[in-house]
Amino acid sequence: MCGACCRLDTLLVTVTGKDLNRISQALGLSAGELLRALDFYVLKEDEAVPMGLRDIPRVNTERGAAYVALRKTPNGDCVFLQDNLCLIHAARPSACRAFPFVFQEDKGGLAWGLSAVKEICPGLGRGPQVSASNLYETGNEVLEEISISKEFIDEWNRNAQTPSAISYVEAVLRDGRFSV
Numbered sequence: 001m002c003g004a005c006c007r008l009d010t011l012l013v014t015v016t017g018k019d020l021n022r023i024s025q026a027l028g029l030s031a032g033e034l035l036r037a038l039d040f041y042v043l044k045e046d047e048a049v050p051m052g053l054r055d056i057p058r059v060n061t062e063r064g065a066a067y068v069a070l071r072k073t074p075n076g077d078c079v080f081l082q083d084n085l086c087l088i089h090a091a092r093p094s095a096c097r098a099f100p101f102v103f104q105e106d107k108g109g110l111a112w113g114l115s116a117v118k119e120i121c122p123g124l125g126r127g128p129q130v131s132a133s134n135l136y137e138t139g140n141e142v143l144e145e146i147s148i149s150k151e152f153i154d155e156w157n158r159n160a161q162t163p164s165a166i167s168y169v170e171a172v173l174r175d176g177r178f179s180v
C-alpha cells in the first residue's frame, strides 16, 4: 500500500478489455464515464516502441494507433489513486495485480521476470514469499487476458470503419469475451 508504482508518471498502466469491464462494473460507469478515466497514447512518428509495451497491441482511434491506459493526473499519479490508496483495489487492472512481476509466453510456456522499474517497489524482498503456483496462476491469468484483448483488437483494427476511442470502449463493454 505504498503507492510507489501508482505515482510513477513514466509507468503506463495499460488495460485489457477485461480490465475495462471490471472497472466499469465495479464503479457502475458507462462507456462515456469510463473514457474519462482513460488515455489513448499515440507514439510520435519517430518514437520507438518502449520496451515494456512491445507485447501490448495498439488500438485504431481517430488520432491513430494508441495504447489504452489509465489516465494520469497532472502530477503523474494514477487517476484512481486517492490518499495513497487504490479506489478500485478489487477491480484493479491485471498489470497492477501482477506488479512488479511481468509475464510473457515462451515456447508455449510461461516466462516471468521483474518489471524494468522494479527498483521503485519497496515491497521487493519483504513479506511472505510468493509461491511458484501463485506466480504461475497470476501469470496465466494475465496472459489469457492479453491474448483475448489482442484477438479483439486485431478484429477491431481490421473492421472498424470510423474507429474512435469512445466506440472502442463501447464495443469492449458489449463484447461477451470480456464479461467478468
Ligand code: SF4
Pocket (backbone or CB within 6 Å): 005, 006, 013, 070, 078, 079, 080, 081, 082, 085, 086, 087, 088, 089, 092, 093, 096
Ligand atoms: S489502478 Fe490502483 S493499483 Fe493500479 S496504478 Fe491505479 S491506483 Fe495503483
